[in-house]
Amino acid sequence: MSTELDVVLIGAGIMSSTVGIFLKELEPSFSVAMFETLEDCALESSEAWNNAGTGHAANCEMNYTPEQLDGTVDISRALEVNVEFDLSRQFWTYLMKKGAIADPRSFIHPVPHMSFVHDEGNVAFLKKRYAAMSAHHCYEGMEYSEDHGQIAGWVPLVMEGRAADEPVAATRIISGTDVDYGALTHHLVHHLVGQPGCSVHYKTRVTNLVRADNKRWRVEVQDLDSGERHSVTAKFVFIGAGGGALPLLQKSGIPEGHGYAGFPVSGIWLRCDDPAVNKRHHAKVYGKAAVGSPPMSVPHLDTRVIGGQNSLLFGPYAGFSSKFLKHGSLLDLVESIRPANIEPLLAVARDHFDLTEYLIEQVLQSESHRLATLDEYYPKADAKDWRLQVAGQRVQIIKPDVKRGGLLEFGTELVGAADSSLVALLGASPGASTAVFIAVGVLRKCFAGELTEQAWLPKLKEMIPSYGISLIEDPAFTRKIRSETARALKIEDVTSKPMHA
């Protein structure tokens, strides 16, 4: 590997590998090096069991469709997330056509996405939500039912053991997916480093980022086997280090990162590998989050397909650990505190007492409490079929705010240097599903000058045919894209069915 590179990618997860492929496809002459602390790619949040594997298209996550004060349901955020997933579908289809991924079933499976609620107030909400969503072409094919028999046909385990007069409602969209982001990351890294000028370096930690004289970054790394330290330089650095991104952003010293802090939330699943149970459930069933709980704690009962094996996952149960990465250090949180981020941290602690209470309650939960939550979605669940599975860490963004002192954000944010030479991805949601949307964000933020017809645009449109077209506004193009990508990825195609009258 040359020590003078065009691009350095920090971290070998879904984000760095996606950004790396975009840059290499758009500029084949780029030299690219990826550095990863662990011994392989996708061992942190991108690993299959560290996340829920939902191909987030905001089909079933009710936190994206808040009820307004006037009683109407706002679906605007859901629509944004919905079409962000279309970008991922197009990119993966492009990689299939290129031969970079041989079989879509190695990472993506059709699994219906459902929202499920009980009690009258929630049923009324879901009905209104369905009316608003199904009227939009992006949610073509969405079904709604309050009928016990019909819902039992969709998800028998959810309905068995319920009183016949319990008010329930569900929506279903059969074009939903379960994605093994770990397997996908392996495909992406393999494809990237198989190209000339590209390399991946495992067991190599990036220890510092320093501006060099010639508009480059000096990236200091340590070989974790030998302990040896060396450095490379790069014109562009992508900090795709997941929970490790904030400390590296701080080390870069760019003023744009001033005042940012992170708040780690860990997760635990219940997991069932018994085929006798699993074959009776084929859906991702999302419920409503408890009042005061953070949006990523919405309970869901999911079909997972990992390594060719079907399992069920239920959760997440939130927890608290001061680590920023599952393989990180308990000192991560303390070491991230700087004079500049103390005020935002204190402001968030003051304004989000309900979150603190929620986390304490979750951490203190006993096994019987956890099973009681599972019972709400699977009344006849048997404790002996389930075991605990520790999920990945999410580091929520805390950022400075003039009015409140600090804000807690549950989304993702690209924080970059003014000269576009470095950008860090902070935050975790909607997550891996929107890796392509994030990669496009990196291009717009840091390579805007290249996005012209004379330079990268034609290739970018080949990779993402809908680039520059709003799928929210264009029903015909949405149908075309969804039909093509469904065929390539072997997932359900609701557009092949006749359009609603």
Ligand SMILES: Cc1cc2nc3c(=O)[nH]c(=O)nc-3n(C[C@H](O)[C@H](O)[C@H](O)COP(=O)(O)OP(=O)(O)OC[C@H]3O[C@@H](n4cnc5c(N)ncnc54)[C@H](O)[C@@H]3O)c2cc1C
């Ligand atoms: C409980 C949970 C459930 C989730 N569910 C979903 C879901 O259903 N759908 C979805 O789309 N998303 C989901 N997500 C989010 C998704 O997992 C993440 O957004 C995504 O995996 C992040 O990818 P990444 O590449 O940024 O990070 P990671 O996969 O964590 O990769 C970052 C890598 O950087 C490495 N690294 C860190 N610091 C350094 C350093 N100094 N030097 C070198 N390497 C370093 C780490 O070792 C790691 O391998 C979930 C996340 C969690 C935690």
